[in-house]
Every structure is written in C-alpha cells, then in structure tokens.
Amino acid sequence: MKRSFRTIAALGAVAALALTATGCASATPEKLTIAFVMGAESDPFFQAMKVGAEAEAAAQGVDLIWQGDPANYSAETQLPIVESVLAQQPDGLVLIPTDPVALQAVSDKAVAAGIAVANVDTHTNDLSKVVTFITGDNTDGGAKAADAIAKAIGYTAGKTYEVVIGLTSATATTNVDRQKGFEAAVAANYPGIQIKDVAYSESNPEKAATNVSNWLTKYPNLKGIFAIDGTNASGAAAALQAKNLVGKVALVGYDAYPANVQLIKDGVFTALIAQDPAAEARLAIKTLVAFLKDGTKPAQRDVVIPNFALTADSTDAEFAQYTYVATN
Amino acid sequence: MAGAEKREVIYEVKNVSKRYGSVVALDGASLKLHAGEVIGLVGDNGAGKSTLVKVLSGAHEPDGGQIFLDGEERSWSSPREALDAGIETLYQDSGLAPHLTVSQNVFLGREKTVKGLLGKLGFLARKEMEHDAHADLERVGIAVPAANRPVAQLSGGQRQAVAIGRAVSWARKVIILDEPTNHLGARQAGEVLEVIKAAKKKGLGVIFISHTLPHVLEVTDRIVVLRLGRIVKDAPTSTFTGDTLVGTITGTIQTIKVEGD
Amino acid sequence: MANSKQATSAQTTSVAVADRLKGMLSNQSTILVGVMVLLVAVFGSIEPKFLSAATMNNVLTDWGSVVLLAVGQTLVVISGGIDLSVGAVVGLSGVISAWTMVNVLHLDSTATGSKATGGLLVGLLVSVAVGVSVGLLNAVLINKLKIVPFIATLSTMGAALGFSVIISSGMPIQGPANYELISAMDAKTNPFSWAILGSALVITIVGLFLHKSRFGLYTYAIGSNTFAARAAGISVEKHLTKVYALSGGLAGLAGMYVYLRLGAGSPSSGTGRELDAIAAVVIGGASLMGGIGRLWGTVLGALILFTVQSGLIMIGVAPDWKKVVVAILIAAAVAAQGLQKSNRRS
Numbered sequence: 020m021k022r023s024f025r026t027i028a029a030l031g032a033v034a035a036l037a038l039t040a041t042g043c044a045s046a047t048p049e050k051l052t053i054a055f056v057m058g059a060e061s062d063p064f065f066q067a068m069k070v071g072a073e074a075e076a077a078a079q080g081v082d083l084i085w086q087g088d089p090a091n092y093s094a095e096t097q098l099p100i101v102e103s104v105l106a107q108q109p110d111g112l113v114l115i116p117t118d119p120v121a122l123q124a125v126s127d128k129a130v131a132a133g134i135a136v137a138n139v140d141t142h143t144n145d146l147s148k149v150v151t152f153i154t155g156d157n158t159d160g161g162a163k164a165a166d167a168i169a170k171a172i173g174y175t176a177g178k179t180y181e182v183v184i185g186l187t188s189a190t191a192t193t194n195v196d197r198q199k200g201f202e203a204a205v206a207a208n209y210p211g212i213q214i215k216d217v218a219y220s221e222s223n224p225e226k227a228a229t230n231v232s233n234w235l236t237k238y239p240n241l242k243g244i245f246a247i248d249g250t251n252a253s254g255a256a257a258a259l260q261a262k263n264l265v266g267k268v269a270l271v272g273y274d275a276y277p278a279n280v281q282l283i284k285d286g287v288f289t290a291l292i293a294q295d296p297a298a299e300a301r302l303a304i305k306t307l308v309a310f311l312k313d314g315t316k317p318a319q320r321d322v323v324i325p326n327f328a329l330t331a332d333s334t335d336a337e338f339a340q341y342t343y344v345a346t347n
Numbered sequence: 348m349a350g351a352e353k354r355e356v357i358y359e360v361k362n363v364s365k366r367y368g369s370v371v372a373l374d375g376a377s378l379k380l381h382a383g384e385v386i387g388l389v390g391d392n393g394a395g396k397s398t399l400v401k402v403l404s405g406a407h408e409p410d411g412g413q414i415f416l417d418g419e420e421r422s423w424s425s426p427r428e429a430l431d432a433g434i435e436t437l438y439q440d441s442g443l444a445p446h447l448t449v450s451q452n453v454f455l456g457r458e459k460t461v462k463g464l465l466g467k468l469g470f471l472a473r474k475e476m477e478h479d480a481h482a483d484l485e486r487v488g489i490a491v492p493a494a495n496r497p498v499a500q501l502s503g504g505q506r507q508a509v510a511i512g513r514a515v516s517w518a519r520k521v522i523i524l525d526e527p528t529n530h531l532g533a534r535q536a537g538e539v540l541e542v543i544k545a546a547k548k549k550g551l552g553v554i555f556i557s558h559t560l561p562h563v564l565e566v567t568d569r570i571v572v573l574r575l576g577r578i579v580k581d582a583p584t585s586t587f588t589g590d591t592l593v594g595t596i597t598g599t600i601q602t603i604k605v606e607g608d
Numbered sequence: 609m610a611n612s613k614q615a616t617s618a619q620t621t622s623v624a625v626a627d628r629l630k631g632m633l634s635n636q637s638t639i640l641v642g643v644m645v646l647l648v649a650v651f652g653s654i655e656p657k658f659l660s661a662a663t664m665n666n667v668l669t670d671w672g673s674v675v676l677l678a679v680g681q682t683l684v685v686i687s688g689g690i691d692l693s694v695g696a697v698v699g700l701s702g703v704i705s706a707w708t709m710v711n712v713l714h715l716d717s718t719a720t721g722s723k724a725t726g727g728l729l730v731g732l733l734v735s736v737a738v739g740v741s742v743g744l745l746n747a748v749l750i751n752k753l754k755i756v757p758f759i760a761t762l763s764t765m766g767a768a769l770g771f772s773v774i775i776s777s778g779m780p781i782q783g784p785a786n787y788e789l790i791s792a793m794d795a796k797t798n799p800f801s802w803a804i805l806g807s808a809l810v811i812t813i814v815g816l817f818l819h820k821s822r823f824g825l826y827t828y829a830i831g832s833n834t835f836a837a838r839a840a841g842i843s844v845e846k847h848l849t850k851v852y853a854l855s856g857g858l859a860g861l862a863g864m865y866v867y868l869r870l871g872a873g874s875p876s877s878g879t880g881r882e883l884d885a886i887a888a889v890v891i892g893g894a895s896l897m898g899g900i901g902r903l904w905g906t907v908l909g910a911l912i913l914f915t916v917q918s919g920l921i922m923i924g925v926a927p928d929w930k931k932v933v934v935a936i937l938i939a940a941a942v943a944a945q946g947l948q949k950s951n952r953r954s
C-alpha cells in the first residue's frame with residue numbers, strides 16, 4: 020500500500036515538473052538554460068568543444084552549464100554529474116554519453132522531465148527520444164589519412180610501400196574506427212601499401228616516439244606513418260626529427276593540437292586529420308535552442324560532421340577553424 | 348655502596364611519567380646514577396623498564412618530570428642530543444641496522460670522512476672505520492667478527508656483542524644496557540658482565556637491565572625495582588638476596604617507595 | 609695410487625669451480641649482465657638489424673630518461689619508501705618548463721642559437737625546481753602528516769597530473785627545440801647522445817654518493833632499521849626529506865630530458881613511467897622492504913627493460929604480447945632473487 024502510494028506521488032511530482040517546464044518555455048520569454056555534460060575535461064578534444072559551446076551559447080543568448088569529470092572518461096563518474104545537473108532543471112541537455120547502456124536511464128529520466136536532449140560524439144543505445152545526434156566521422160578520418168599518405172609518397176599502382184600505424188591502445192573506440200577506415204581505404208584504393216606493424220603508446224608521447232624510432236631502424240625503407248591520435252602524432256614527429264628523417268618519411272597524424280599544427284608548417288607532418296569538436300557543440304546547442312523555442316526539429320536527426328585533412332596547402336581560415344584552442 | 352656515595356650524581360631523573368595512549372608506562376619515576384656506579388633496573392615484563400630507558404636516552408620525550416645531567420637540567424628532543432652529551436644506549440632487540448656492516452653500525456651517526464673536499468661532502472673513510480671498529484671492539488674485550496660483514500650475517504650473540512661494543516666504546520658518561528644478555532650463552536653473558544665491570548672501573552655510570560637476577564646481584568651496586576610504571580624499591584644490592592629480589596619484583600613482598608638516598 | 613691422487617685434485621678443482629660459480633650466481637650484477645648478453649644474442653639472431661648502433665641509440669634514448677627516475681626510486685626504495693609521483697612529475701616539470709620558456713621568455717620553436725640554448729638552460733632549472741618542490745611536498749606529507757609513502761606520493765601524483773593538464777589544456781606546449789642534444793652522435797657508429805651522456809654523468813654522481821658517502825649510508829640505515837638509525841642520532845625526517853627531494857629533482861631532470869626529446873612539454877609524457885622505474889629497481893635487485901639495493905643493479909635493470917621493449921618491436925612481437933613478456937621478466941627477476949637468497953642461506 021505504502022509503496023504504491025509513494026510511486027503515485029513520485030509520478031505526480033514528475034508530471035508537475037514536466038508541466039512547469041513546458042509552461043516556462045512557452046509562456047515566459049525567460050533565458051533558456053542548456054546543460055552540457057562531456058566526457059573528460061583534461062582531453063583537448065573536449066577543451067575545443069567547450070570553446071564552441073561557450074561561443075554558441077553566447078550567440079544564442081542562453082545560459083550554459085558546462086560539466087564533466089576533470090580527468091576520467093567513465094560512466095561511473097559521469098552518472099552522478101548528470102544527476103546533479105538535472106537537479107538544476109535545465110531546459111536542454113547536451114550529453115556525451117561515456118557508455119551507451121549506462122547513461123540510457125538517466126537520459127530517459129531527463130526526457131521524462133521535459134528536458135530536450137541532444138547527443139554529441141557518442142550516443143546512448145536508444146536514440147528515439149533524442150532531438151539530435153551529432154558526431155565526427157572517425158572511419159572517414161582514417162580513409163582521409165590513407166589518401167594523404169598515398170598522395171605524399173606519390174603512390175603509383177604496381178609498386179609497394181611500407182607503412183606503420185601508431186595506436187594508443189587496443190580498445191579505444193576512436194582508434195578502432197580510424198584504423199578500420201585507414202585499412203579499408205588502403206585495401207580498396209592503394210593495394211601497394213603494406214601495413215607492416217602497429218604498436219601502442221599507452222597515452223604517452225615518449226612511448227610513441229620509442230615505437231617509431233624502433234620502426235625506423237627495423238624498416239629502412241619505411242615510407243609512411245599513420246599516427247592515430249594527438250599523442251602518437253607528437254611522439255612520431257619527435258622521432259622523425261631526432262633521426263633526421265623529416266620529409267623522407269610521410270607522417271600523417273590526428274588531432275590539431277597547436278604544437279602539431281605548427282609542425283605542418285615546418286614540414287614534419289604531411290597532414291593532420293582534424294575533427295571539429297567546436298562545430299559539433301555549436302550545432303548541438305543551435306538545434307536544441309530552435310527546438311525549445313518553437314518546436315523546430317532538425318531536417319535529419321543524425322548529423323555527421325566530416326573530419327578534415329589539414330595540410331601545408333590549407334587556408335588560414337581552415338587552420339583557424341580546426342586548430343584546437345587552449346582555454347587558458 | 349660506600350664507594351659510590353662519595354662520587355657525584357652524574358645522571359638523574361625526577362618524577363618522570365610517560366603514557367602511550369591510555370597505558371601509563373611510567374608513573375612518576377625518580378632515579379639517581381653516580382659516576383662509577385652500576386644500577387640494576389628490574390621488573391616484570393611491561394613494568395616500564397624499556398620506557399624509562401627511552402626517556403633516559405632521548406628516544407622518547409617524557410610527558411612530565413625533569414632530567415639532570417651533571418646537576419644541570421636538560422631535555423632531549425632527540426637521541427642525538429643525549430649521544431652528544433655522552434650517554435650511550437643499547438636498546439632491547441632493535442639497536443642495529445641488519446643490512447649495514449659491523450663497522451658501519453659501530454660508526455653510525457659518527458662516521459669518519461676522508462680528508463679534503465670529498466670529506467666535506469660526506470665521503471667516508473671506509474677502510475679506516477673498519478680498522479678502528481675492529482680495534483674498538485677488541486679493546487672493550489669483545490670477540491669481534493670481521494668488521495666488513497653485514498650484521499644480518501652474524502649470530503644473535505655476535506650481534507649483541509657488536510651492539511654492546513659500540514655503546515661501551517663511545518660512552519663518556521653513562522651507558523644504558525637494556526637486556527644485553529638476552530639470547531646469549533653463558534660464556535658470552537660472562538663477557539658482558541666483565542665489560543660492565545670494566546666500564547664501572549673507568550668511572551662511567553651504568554644502568555643494567557636484566558631478567559637474570561644472579562647477574563644483577565653479581566654486577567650491580569644498587570637495584571631499582573619497577574612495577575606497573577612505579578619505582579617500588581631502590582636499595583643497595585647488598586640488602587637483597589635472590590629470594591627477596593624475586594618477592595619484590597612480583598609484589599609478594601610489601602614495599603614502600605624509597606625516597607632517593 | 610697416482611690415479612687416486614689425480615682424482616682427488618680433480619675433485620677439489622671441480623669443487624672450487626662449483627664454489628666460484630655459486631659465488632658468481634649469487635652476485636646480482638653478474639646475473640643481470642648475463643641476462644643482457646642473452647637478450648642481445650636472442651634478439652640479434654632473430655633480427656640482425658637489432659645488432660646496430662641505431663638500435664643501441666633507441667634503447668639508450670629510452671633508458672636515459674627512465675634511468676633518472678629509477679635511480680631516484682632506488683634511493684627511496686632503499687630508505688624503505690616508494691615514490692609514485694615521479695611519472696607525473698616528468699609531465700608537470702616538462703609542461704611548466706615549456707610554459708615558462710614560451711610565456712615568460714617569449715621563445716618558441718623557431719628560436720635558435722644562444723637564445724634557444726639560454727632558454728633551455730632556464731627550462732632545465734625550472735624543471736628541476738618543479739621536481740624538487742613536489743619531492744619536498746612528498747616529504748612534508750610523509751614526515752609531518754605521517755602519511756605512508758605509497759598514499760602520500762599517490763596523491764601528489766594525482767595533483768601533479770591535474771596541474772599539468774590545467775596549465776597545458778591537455779595539449780603539448782611547444783617551445784624551443786634542440787634535437788642535436790637528443791640525436792645519436794653518429795647514426796651509423798656512435799649511439800650516444802649528449803642527453804644520454806648527461807644522464808649517465810648524473811647517475812654516476814648519485815651512485816658515488818649512495819655507495820661512498822654518509823648520505824648513502826644513512827639512506828640504507830633508515831631503510832634497514834629506522835629505530836636504530838634514529839637511536840644512532842640520525843635525523844630521520846631530515847634525511848628522508850633529502851631523499852624525496854632528490855627523487856623529485858631527478859624526475860624534474862627526466863622531465864627536461866623528455867621535453868628535449870619531444871620538443872614540447874606534454875602533460876602525459878610521464879604516464880606510467882613510475883612503474884617502469886619501479887620495475888627497473890626491482891629487476892636490479894633492490895628490496896621493496898628497504899635496506900637493500902645497488903645503483904648498478906638499477907642501471908642494468910633499466911637497460912634490460914628497454915632492451916626487451918626495443919627487441920620485441922624489432923623482432924615483430926604483437927604489441928598485446930609485449931606487456932605479458934615484460935611482466936614475466938619482472939616476475940622472473942624477483943623469483944631469481946628469492947632463489948638466490950635461499951641459496952645463500954643453505
């Protein structure tokens with residue numbers, strides 16, 4: 020008896036909340052509040068995302084609650100953060116779920132409370148109640164890396180070329196997607212490129228440098244290196260410079276850290292594949308605000324923002340758009 | 348005791364107390380040690396003997412009470428200060444660093460350095476210390492193992508010998524020996540007693556702690572009995588027999604506190 | 609008769625040889641040198657390119673930074689403690705040093721000549737100062753707040769990591785570079801670099817102090833029996849402060865080494881290195897219980913660690929297996945020590 024009464028009371032409270040929430044949105048021209056819960060503050064990817072989110076929030080005239088764990092990309096630390104953000108009753112929530120299953124319930128809870136939810140970068144399993152899902156395309160990024168290497172080494176059919184890939188770990192999903200995209204593009208378009216070896220940097224650029232140094236010794240004819248993320252890019256660039264092989268081995272990296280962007284200009288990197296986390300954040304906030312103001316739904320729920328290959332030929336505007344910005 | 352009474356008091360504690368949490372290990376103990384005198388400190392396990400030793404050696408600061416050396420009030424904030432004042436202590440069971448050699452242990456805290464700049468940087472005169480450690484231990488009448496062997500490789504008796512040798516060879520005023528004959532055979536224990544007598548002859552004050560009462564009766568001038576942190580008897584050795592000493596320690600013989608002498 | 613005499617003398621010589629072998633086996637550094645030779649032979653026979661100056665340079669370049677951490681760790685371990693903060697200090701000192709060069713000295717990667725050299729020298733000082741500061745903080749936590757070294761240095765590790773991310777936004781900070789200091793003197797014939805020689809010089813000096821001076825003696829004494837050390841008049845807290853400050857300072861030095869290697873200060877550049885350092889110390893024969901350890905053992909331990917890591921890449925072992933092999937190596941080293949000890953006792 021007691022229990023069912025409590026359930027009814029809780030349901031009532033939720034319904035009341037939902038009513039007031041919608042009531043607020045339509046009746047009063049009060050400032051909207053958008054909460055943004057990301058993965059890990061320490062990751063430059065999210066730092067860049069923050070810049071885009073703050074800019075768009077200012078442009079749209081909405082309040083932004085920016086939250087997330089300082090260092091750990093994990094559902095365990097993210098769940099309580101989402102809960103406490105929901106307690107502040109925002110109008111919209113941009114969520115970067117660190118786990119597709121673990122974050123589902125809290126996402127549903129937000130929707131039930133009348134909060135408009137968008138997913139960015141990764142998504143929860145059930146996307147049906149989400150206004151929009153915006154992500155970068157890592158598989159496409161891997162393919163672009165293959166194109167850039169092929170171009171740099173002057174790929175001609177019938178010849179063979181030795182190439183290696185520097186990875187961070189066996190399980191990082193971005194690594195897996197980029198590697199898949201790279202391998203698929205090589206198989207389809209550049210059969211002469213042989214992927215000789217892979218190794219893990221364990222998120223440490225010095226270890227990435229070690230891997231590349233040893234490869235340079237083992238494969239005197241090495242033609243190209245695909246460094247799959249910012250860490251591997253930094254380490255590979257260092258190894259090439261220490262071994263005096265800049266320009267002799269094509270190096271395609273990932274993530275447009277300012278330091279690495281500088282190294283495109285110095286000729287160390289043939290290309291850097293850049294994601295555009297700031298654009299993902301901007302679009303997510305824009306879409307949510309439009310939806311909250313008059314119910315406008317985006318033309319397509321799922322949006323893929325392609326990766327971009329920065330090279331020495333890129334324009335200043337492109338460099339400005341894609342280079343990750345440090346927030347301090 | 349006539350001999351000792353003529354000499355001056357070199358080391359004295361008045362009314363010292365020490366508690367570990369709720370355990371009162373030492374409760375208002377007072378003690379006078381004369382030059383050339385050997386005091387036997389006895390009592391059951393847990394009576395507070397080792398605690399008194401640690402207060403006397405500067406290893407523990409007492410919660411209350413006073414310490415006088417040569418009539419001057421002192422307080423030790425570290426063993427270093429007591430050592431520098433000429434007070435050497437052999438601690439029960441834990442006085443040596445097992446991974447260091449005999450000579451490193453003998454000279455620990457008082458190393459000899461090489462001459463010149465390297466010496467100022469703390470570079471050690473190893474050979475010289477090994478030689479001197481050997482000589483020092485021999486001088487105080489202790490059969491010494493090789494000075495460059497790690498203490499961990501010595502037998503229990505040999506270790507004890509090194510610890511005693513170190514205390515005796517460095518002492519200038521007072522030597523405190525906490526159960527030095529533990530783990531020793533009869534012959535080695537005899538050597539220790541000889542060492543104590545020799546120290547007395549040199550005019551040092553000795554505090555000797557032991558459960559082997561015949562040793563205490565043989566070598567001491569005065570016996571102080573501790574029970575539950577209190578000094579329950581302080582009298583010349585000649586006033587005890589083996590039986591009365593055991594009775595005093597266990598409490599079957601009624602005692603009144605003796606107020607100094 | 610003559611025969612039996614011969615037999616006896618043969619027996620005595622064989623006993624003498626066996627004794628000597630036993631003596632050699634009980635010597636940690638002999639074992640380590642043997643393991644080194646064996647590894648080089650195995651890797652070299654599988655991949656002839658392993659036997660080259662370039663490979664030696666690869667191994668020594670890795671060794672040069674981690675050996676600094678491992679040597680500091682050796683002192684800490686001998687004193688009976690542990691320092692988990694050293695990896696994070698590599699990142700923090702590199703980042704702060706790069707930040708200083710860029711934002712205070714206004715030097716960037718295009719700086720050359722005496723300007724760059726001057727900047728790097730300032731960077732070196734900053735780097736070491738950062739390391740020493742973290743070491744002193746460790747000492748305060750351990751001595752004053754009585755936190756056990758494992759927890760104290762674990763928390764400074766987290767704090768150092770956090771600070772380096774805050775300062776750098778998680779990205780490498782590029783400052784003046786000098787790859788001549790880090791590159792092999794001659795790629796074909798001379799595997800050494802100025803940075804490697806610098807590390808070698810520093811650890812030689814630390815080794816002399818550890819094994820020949822009062823500083824080292826007190827470190828062993830404290831790790832062997834803290835009470836005895838204190839009773840002998842050693843100021844244990846003061847000495848441990850020096851030990852942790854030195855470990856931090858060496859980590860700061862390693863931070864600058866890694867900065868030179870990457871041409872940038874990166875917050876993650878020391879990730880996991882504390883474990884490499886501890887592995888080198890353990891392979892080198894030091895006891896995590898304190899009181900036991902030789903610097904030479906640690907130096908060889910680090911060399912073995914990186915010989916294996918380079919060797920496994922060179923012979924093409926799949927990266928997932930590399931960790932397993934290194935783990936087996938460490939377990940074997942510890943087991944060998946256990947056997948040795950029981951041998952000695954019998």
Ligand SMILES: Nc1ncnc2c1ncn2[C@@H]1O[C@H](COP(=O)(O)OP(=O)(O)O)[C@@H](O)[C@H]1O
Pocket residue numbers: 367370371372390391392393394395396397398399
């Ligand atoms: N470090 C310590 N911490 C807590 N209690 C202690 C400590 N040292 C001694 N005690 C306690 O103080 C009392 C006196 O101990 P101790 O001086 O060692 O006695 P004795 O040497 O006469 O056997 C005992 O009850 C003992 O358990």
Ligand SMILES: [Mg+2]
Pocket residue numbers: 396397398439
């Ligand atoms: Mg005792």
